[in-house]
Amino acid sequence: MIEVPSIDRSGLSRGLGNASPVALSGLTKRFKSGFLAVNDLSLTVERGQVFGLLGPNGSGKTTTLRMMVGLIRPSSGSAYLFGEEMAPSHPVLRRVGALVEKPAFVPHLSGRRNLELFWRAGGQDMKEANLKEALAVAGLGDAIERKVTTYSKGMQQRLALAQVVLKAPELMILDEPTVGLDPQEMSEIRQLIREAAGRGSTVILSSHILAEVEQVCSHVAVVDHGRLIASGAVAELTKSGSSVYIEVDDVERATAVLECLDGVVEVSREAPGLGVRLDGLEREAIVSALVKEGIGVGTVTSRHRLEDAFLQILKEEQ
Amino acid sequence: MIRVEFEKQVSRLRTYVILGSMVAVAALMTLVFRVGSPSGGEGLVALGAHSGLNMALVVLAHTVLILPVVVALLAGSAISEEAGWGTLSYLLLRPVSRRSLLASKLAVVVTLVLAATLVLSLAAVVAGIVAFGWHPLDTTDGTTISAGAALGRIALATPYIAWGMAGIMSVTFFLSVVTDAPLNAFAGGFGLVVVSQILDSFSAMGAVRNVLPTHYWRAWEGLFASPVSMDGMVRGFALQLPYVIVFLALAWWCFRRKDILT
Numbered sequence: 001m002i003e004v005p006s007i008d009r010s011g012l013s014r015g016l017g018n019a020s021p022v023a024l025s026g027l028t029k030r031f032k033s034g035f036l037a038v039n040d041l042s043l044t045v046e047r048g049q050v051f052g053l054l055g056p057n058g059s060g061k062t063t064t065l066r067m068m069v070g071l072i073r074p075s076s077g078s079a080y081l082f083g084e085e086m087a088p089s090h091p092v093l094r095r096v097g098a099l100v101e102k103p104a105f106v107p108h109l110s111g112r113r114n115l116e117l118f119w120r121a122g123g124q125d126m127k128e129a130n131l132k133e134a135l136a137v138a139g140l141g142d143a144i145e146r147k148v149t150t151y152s153k154g155m156q157q158r159l160a161l162a163q164v165v166l167k168a169p170e171l172m173i174l175d176e177p178t179v180g181l182d183p184q185e186m187s188e189i190r191q192l193i194r195e196a197a198g199r200g201s202t203v204i205l206s207s208h209i210l211a212e213v214e215q216v217c218s219h220v221a222v223v224d225h226g227r228l229i230a231s232g233a234v235a236e237l238t239k240s241g242s243s244v245y246i247e248v249d250d251v252e253r254a255t256a257v258l259e260c261l262d263g264v265v266e267v268s269r270e271a272p273g274l275g276v277r278l279d280g281l282e283r284e285a286i287v288s289a290l291v292k293e294g295i296g297v298g299t300v301t302s303r304h305r306l307e308d309a310f311l312q313i314l315k316e317e318q
Numbered sequence: 319m320i321r322v323e324f325e326k327q328v329s330r331l332r333t334y335v336i337l338g339s340m341v342a343v344a345a346l347m348t349l350v351f352r353v354g355s356p357s358g359g360e361g362l363v364a365l366g367a368h369s370g371l372n373m374a375l376v377v378l379a380h381t382v383l384i385l386p387v388v389v390a391l392l393a394g395s396a397i398s399e400e401a402g403w404g405t406l407s408y409l410l411l412r413p414v415s416r417r418s419l420l421a422s423k424l425a426v427v428v429t430l431v432l433a434a435t436l437v438l439s440l441a442a443v444v445a446g447i448v449a450f451g452w453h454p455l456d457t458t459d460g461t462t463i464s465a466g467a468a469l470g471r472i473a474l475a476t477p478y479i480a481w482g483m484a485g486i487m488s489v490t491f492f493l494s495v496v497t498d499a500p501l502n503a504f505a506g507g508f509g510l511v512v513v514s515q516i517l518d519s520f521s522a523m524g525a526v527r528n529v530l531p532t533h534y535w536r537a538w539e540g541l542f543a544s545p546v547s548m549d550g551m552v553r554g555f556a557l558q559l560p561y562v563i564v565f566l567a568l569a570w571w572c573f574r575r576k577d578i579l580t
Contacts, residue, residue, distance in 0.1 A: 031577075066407075066577075066578070066579070069411055070410070071407055071410060071411075071577070071578040071579075072577040072578065072579070073575065073577060088410065088415075088416055088574065089410060089413065089414060089415045089416055090413075091413050093411060093412065093413045094413045096411070098411050100407050100408070100411070101404075101407075102404060103404075104403050104404025104405045104407065104408060105403070105405060106326060106403065106405055107403060108329065108330050108331065109326070109329060113329070117322050117325065117326065118408060118409075118412070119412075120321070120322050121319060121322045121409055121412050121414060122412030122413050122414055123319060123412075123413070123414065163408070
């Protein structure tokens with residue numbers, strides 16, 4: 001059954017025990033249609049991190065995650081999991097649990113049968129599965145015996161997550177895990193992710209929601225058009241305010257005043273207010289400059305680098 | 319892996335509908351011959367009402383209409399169906415090689431096609447005997463074959479009929495690898511059967527007809543001629559091989575490099 005030789009050709013691993021759970025090096029995917037989905041993406045996820053892949057829809061997150069688990073072949077570059085170069089059906093997948101894009105099940109079977117067949121398809125006995133915990137995660141009660149076609153979207157999502165924890169993975173790969181869930185379910189899933197991380201699992205999740213990444217991730221990479229825009233520790237990226245959003249009573253004059261200030265990089269219209277990118281200037285300085293010119297200042301909100309990077313992308317999309 | 323794939327099909331209504339319709343087709347055709355006044359028709363068909371086993375042969379001669387639908391349905395949904403459900407990704411996230419997944423899927427399709435053929439054949443014999451009794455078989459040459467011997471030859475014809483499906487099964491199986499929509503693969507496979515049979519009916523096609531996958535489908539009728547002629551069956555057997563080898567190899571070649579996007 002296992003055909004792929006587990007020879008370590010990565011050069012990235014530092015001994016078997018402590019190779020990074022995920023390392024991407026120059027990962028690129030150009031589809032046959034010519035569409036460049038992922039463009040020279042390199043990043044490393046260390047053990048125990050909850051790593052967010054943040055980007056708008058269509059930014060290449062799903063393609064990246066699929067290359068990570070060997071479902072899509074990279075056009076160039078490589079993905080390494082635990083130091084092993086990824087290939088279709090690589091045995092290292094035993095250490096990985098993944099939710100790719102959307103939950104999917106065999107429609108004519110019950111939730112429980114789906115979990116069973118999913119597990120046994122890997123040639124493993126049900127006794128080795130983490131069934132009790134998986135059922136707790138699914139939280140479906142008696143509905144677990146019903147056909148999956150009767151499930152709501154939230155129930156399907158939870159069953160898919162149950163499928164992920166069925167093997168107590170060292171690495172969890174979750175593509176948009178909270179999409180389509182209600183707030184209660186969302187917070188349950190976030191709790192689940194934190195618990196997994198607390199047990200030493202590494203989690204990589206994709207999201208197009210900034211707040212979600214800020215809430216659950218320890219590290220983040222912002223991607224757009226398949227390229228890496230920014231990456232680092234969330235705490236680091238959210239520390240310093242690098243821009244402010246400001247609402248004033250006279251937008252035209254305020255723009256003129258701000259553009260003349262030293263330490264202002266860019267002033268852009270963000271109706272109903274203005275976005276002001278700063279370099280070394282405190283927000284108090286802007287407010288006082290505006291007030292001095294007799295311009296009324298309403299809301300002033302600091303924004304950090306992560307927010308900036310993400311908003312910049314969304315702006316370009318429009 | 320194979321067991322899991324079997325369990326998926328065994329717990330499925332479709333499987334029983336297919337097998338049930340094999341019985342229904344045999345019973346219905348027999349009923350029509352029993353109730354109606356069987357006159358006209360050529361060759362075997364004209365002899366349908368002569369004995370139970372004659373009737374069974376009439377049913378088997380019409381398998382060319384019903385079995386290809388079953389084959390195209392089963393082989394056409396093998397991989398594409400999982401892709402359509404989205405479960406193909408999850409199957410391949412298990413530490414399972416693509417080769418063993420493809421082999422398991424193929425094994426299940428082959429088994430179900432064999433089962434369908436066997437059920438059809440059995441139902442044809444049983445229905446025939448119930449309706450027309452256990453008598454020696456009349457052949458088109460005007461000779462008779464004892465009922466026991468005829469039954470033995472039906473037992474030989476049945477696997478030949480199933481093997482005749484191997485070519486279109488392989489083509490459709492290949493299509494199910496390259497498309498994510500079972501209907502496309504089904505239409506492709508069944509379309510091939512229809513086109514092949516139309517071309518086969520034009521004598522102007524000459525020797526080209528001999529390489530059509532459906533050309534030797536009824537060669538088993540040679541078993542009931544006197545003297546017994548195995549010539550067509552041997553050629554029909556050999557003809558399926560290139561189709562099987564080429565299209566299964568293509569299926570494997572495409573599947574191992576396929577990007578799983580759904």
